[in-house]
Amino acid sequence: MSQAQQRAEAAEARRRKVRKGTHSCWECRRRKIRCQFGPGDDSVCLPCQTRGSPCRSQEYVDESRPQQQPDRRMAQRLGRLEELMSRLVDRILPDSLNSSTQSPSSALPARPRASSPTPSHDTVTDDDGGAAYRQTLDVLEASVGDETPVGLLLSLRNRGGGQCPNTTGTQQPAAMLTPESDCTTEAAPCKRTPPPTSRHDKACQALYAMFPSQRDVTSLATCSGAPYFVVSLFTSFRSIIQGNMERVDDICVIPPKTSHPTVLAKRLLQCAIFMQQAPPHFDVQQLDMIKSLSQHMMDIVAVVSQHATCNDEVVGTAEGLECLILLGLWHAGAGNLRKAWLSYRRAMSLGQLMGIDRGSSRALQFVDTARPVNKRPTPEALWYRIINLDRAVSLLLGLPVGTSDNSFATEEAMRGDTQMERLEKLQTVIGARIIERNADKTSQAYSMTQSIDYDLDKAAKTMDDDWWNEPQLDPAYGPQINLGQMMHMMLQVHHFDLQILLHLPYMLRNPSENRYDYSKATCARASREVLKRYVSFRTLYSSAWACRHVDYSALVAAMTLLLSYLRQHQDPSQPTPSCGQRADDRKLIEVVCERMQHVSLVSHDKLSQESAEILMRMMPILDSIDQSMMGFTTELTANAVKCLHLNVPFLGTVNIQPTGVIPLCDGTTQPAAAAAGVAGHHQQQQQQQQRSPMAAAAGEMSQSNNIPGTTGLSSTGDMSLDLSSLDPTLMQSSDAAIHGMFMEFDTQPQDGMLEFPLTAEADDWILQGVDTTYWSLLNSM
Known part of the structure; x- marks a missing residue:
């Protein structure tokens, strides 16, 4: 074989596979010019002929390309x-x-x-x-x-x-x-927790310094059912059955100091909730802490707020979202409803930035790598819990909902939920509809009320009749069993709360309008159910900060039950109220007041104390009914039935006083409307009292002879509700007699009436505006 043939075979062996349509030679490709051939069978393109350079097709290896020289600097860098x-x-x-x-x-x-x-x-x-x-x-x-x-x-x-x-x-x-070298779970391999960056060192040091000893954390976690509540907060029942939730032992372990600030803050808030729900009989002497439990958990909340939840640089994680929810729960338990509402709204805004409201989890970053993936909350679970808590507090405070998203309550979303979980989600939707109804100023409000009542009744029928029996709480049961019973009871209480708040605007309408009888009966019946469950719950759990929502529910229910007796026998066509039922209601409210006083005593709770004072001073409403039914009024009973004045922050003064013709001091008479105006003027002079806004005004129901022109009682002894000194911006009409109740609105500014900010805590503003929402709702429709 000749050398020419050998070279041809070697060149054929080096032939490359090129893309279809590739015709340029190597030299034209390097120069990025068009490779053109002349007429005929020329093997060299025209540009290469002009330059005198070799013309080699891309089908062959480019042997003319010079080899690159090694970069000396790159070699040195690789060596280092x-x-x-x-x-x-x-x-x-x-x-x-x-x-x-x-x-x-x-x-x-x-x-x-x-x-x-x-x-x-x-x-x-x-x-x-x-x-x-x-x-x-x-x-x-x-x-x-x-x-x-x-x-x-x-x-x-x-x-x-x-x-x-x-x-x-x-x-x-x-x-x-x-940092966490010990395996906490058998299923999850050990993972390295990335340490925080240097700019977070100060926050980590401050947060880590707030932890009690490991022994104290374990003791606090075992004294109540709070750990089971914490671990199930973002977990569905199906996930609990499958074991896809954190164990109680896991959340009792103090994270290392090198953890992310939100990981430390989350565990601190869990410890604060343990302290908050500790029973009053818990022996604090066994702890190593120098400070009291209340002081220590308030210090924890202050440090967490400073270095985690209010720090935009660190809060943007999944653990940060959990921190905001836990912080809101702690504030709600402490009675700081307004701060809880702000925390939930911040969590909602952060969740929307992360996209969890749209089902996206790309921005939901978990920084606690020691937590197994299957035990992390899903974006859907986090988003629903935020909505659920936000709507519950918004309903109490009379504020709008943060979002109208109800995607969590679709049939597809609830496919794997239990009946109790479905009921809770339906209640969340109905709560938002009640808030929407309350904001509606048109004549369609009553139609909306009927529609909501139908849906609420439909949701209740998804549960068996036996489920609505009052759950039995037994101290002999373990925390897990009692936790299930407590959740059962709280769902029942919330259902009756929704019924009360739904029908409250129509409870005191004119008795001659029969279409409102259903609302009156529903309010009274639901109030009795709430109070019965409150007595059962507070008999077993006297810790004021455990399930704080039930305390607000009891106050609203007791006030509603008492007010349901106003003017109900004014219309002769209406049936006479049962003496036996009235006696049972009186006894029930007295037991509720006794429980409130007990909780106030053992837990030093101001909310329970003020609630008991308000209810005890509203009891004369029942006295007026008894006297009216007996048909006579003696001087002794006349002094017993006094005018009740309730000073409501941001609203005005509520006067509950005898109706009809009220004798004057000189023996003449004047309408109750004039007396109401005098009573409102007298109440304005008492605005500077140092006691709490509502109980201070209710604390002393003035004797009739202490108010000019309001001595004595009418022959009927009937009681009415009069709203005087009301802020006109919160009401819907001017001076008028509406629904059989005289309402006088004082347009004078009420500057200086409040001595606390809008976000004041429960120590300064006990009722947090729940009373304002209640009285506004009672007279808004």
């Missing part, structure tokens, strides 16, 4: 990187592995310890070597992800050690990489 990686491996691998298996890199000189910065006094370590190692890795891990090559190299210690716990009994310097 290899040396750095070798030193890093020496520091990461445990000493036991280094002694048994000598690597070539062990011969390299180690970085002198003096080159590391001096560890600070707040560095968490067991020896000086660990401190220097920790500070070296802080710089690396601040900009290294878990899945990058260097990040994978940083996890060599876990793979090389073979197991998570340190079996040697002494902590190796490399253990500082994995």
Whole structure:
């Protein structure tokens, strides 16, 4: 074979497979010009002929391309990187592995310890070597992800050690990489928790310093059912059955100081809820804490608010979202409804920024890598819990809902839910509709009320009749069993709350209008059911901060039951109220007041104390009914039935007083309307009392002879409700007699009536505006 044939075969062997339509030669391709051939069978293109350069098709290897010379600077950088990686491996691998298996890199000189910065006094370590190692890795891990090559190299210690716990009994310097070296769950492998960046060190130090001892945390977690409530807050019943929820033992472990600030803050808030729901008989002497439980948890909330929930740089994580919800729950339990509402709204806004309202989880970043993936809350669970809590507080405060999203209550979304979970979601939807109805100023409000009542009754019928029996709480049961019964009872209470708030605007309408009889009967019946469950619950649980919502429900229900007796026998066509039912209601309210006083005494609770005072001073409403039914009024009973004045913040004064013709001091008479105006003027002079806004005015029901022109009682002894000194911006009409109740609106400014801000806590503003919402709703339709 000739040399020409050999070269042709070699060239054919080096032939490349090119893309269809490729016709340019290598030289034209490099110059980015069009490769054109002349007429005929020329093998050299015209540009190459002009330049005199070789014309080689791209089907063959370009042998004319000069080989690139190695970059000397790149080689030096790679060499330095290899040396750095070798030193890093020496520091990461445990000493036991280094002694048994000598690597070539062990011969390299180690970085002198003096080159590391001096560890600070707040560095968490067991020896000086660990401190220097920790500070070296802080710089690396601040900009290294878990899945990058260097990040994978940083996890060599876990793979090389073979197991998570340190079996040697002494902590190796490399253990500082994995703060939670002990496996908390069998199913989840040990994962390295990335330490916070240097700008978060101060926040981590402040948060970590607030933790009680590990023994105290365990003691607090076992004294009540709060841990079971916390772990089930973002978990469905189906997930609980499948075991996809955190264990109580897991949330009792104090995270390491190197955790993300939101991880530390979340565990602190869980501890604060443990303290909040501790029973009054809990022995605090067994704890190592110097401060009281109340002071310690308030300090925790203050530090968490400063360094986590109000810190925009750290709160934008899934754990930060949980922190905002837990903070709102703590404030709600403490009676700070307005701060709870603000916390829920902040959580809602953050969730919308993350996109969880649209079903997206891309921005929902979990920074607690020690938490197994299957035990993390889903975006749907977080979003629903935010909506549920926001609407519950908004309904009490008379505020609009944060979002109208009801996607959680569709059949598809509730496909795997239990009956109780479905009922809770339906109640959440109905609560938003009641808020919408309350804001409606048109004549369609009553039609909306009827529609909502139908849906509420339909939701109630999804449960069996036996389910609506009052749950039995037994102290002999464990916290898990009682927690289920408590959730059962709270769902029932919330259902009756919705009934009361739905029909409250129509309860005191003119008795001659029969279409409102259903609303009156519903309010009275639902109020009795709430009060019965309140007595059962507070008999077993006297901790004021446990299920605080039931205290507001009891106050609203008791006031509604008492007011339901106003003017109900004014119309002769109406049936006479049953003496037996009235006696039972009186006894029930007296038992409720006794429970409130007991809770106030053992828990030092101002809300229970004020609620009991208000109810005791509203009891003369029943006295007036008794006297009217007996048909006579003596001087003794006349002095017993006094005028009741309730000073409502941001609203005005509510006067409950005898109706009809009221005798004057000189023996003449004047209508009750004039007396109401005098009573309102007298109440304005009493605005500067130092007691709480509502109980102070209700504390002393003025004697008739103390109010000019209001001596004595009418022959009927009937009681009416008069709203005088009302803020006109909150009411719907001017001076008028509406629904048989005289209402006089005082247009004078009420500056200086309040001595607390809008976001005041329960110590300064006990009822937080629940009373304002109640009286506004009672007379708004």
